Amino acid sequence: MSNDNSTTRDDVAPIVFGRRFAHSETFKTLFREGMALVEETAAYLDGDGRSESRELMRTASLGYATESMRLTTRLMQIASWLLLQRAVNDGEMTPEQAGEEQAKVRLRGYSSSVTGPAWDELPARLRSLIERSIRLQERVIRLDDALSGALQDVPADNPVGHQISRLARAFGGAE
16 A cells, blocks of 8 residues: 655645635624724713713823823724725725725734833723723734735745745745
């Protein structure tokens, strides 16, 4: 009995994880979760957050204004990205059209310091919304990297780069 292993892994097309994930139920759940966080944040900032911010001392009030602006901006960028992906998934836009619009979306940045005295002075609910938005942002960035093939930029002209490229192909990344 001969076992012919002459077929190499290069003969098999890799599964592109990002594209599959974007069409999955998991993406739909991420979308709903992201939009719900946007709505929850807007309701908080327009309601309880407004009254809570009035009770803060001057430095905490400045921190509240800064962090609520960062939070809002972060969530709007995430929502824009999610809506673009959904539009592509639903056939309302081509990937090329979405790519042009996505160039305007900034997923990275808008960082918040989640430690220290200024952080501790913020209302607990605002801190929770910020932490949840950061976790959501990290998930969206990972998915965006998978969709955009961020791993294809790894140089393969050295042993480490070659190994990383092989791992990327094995796990569905770009070559």
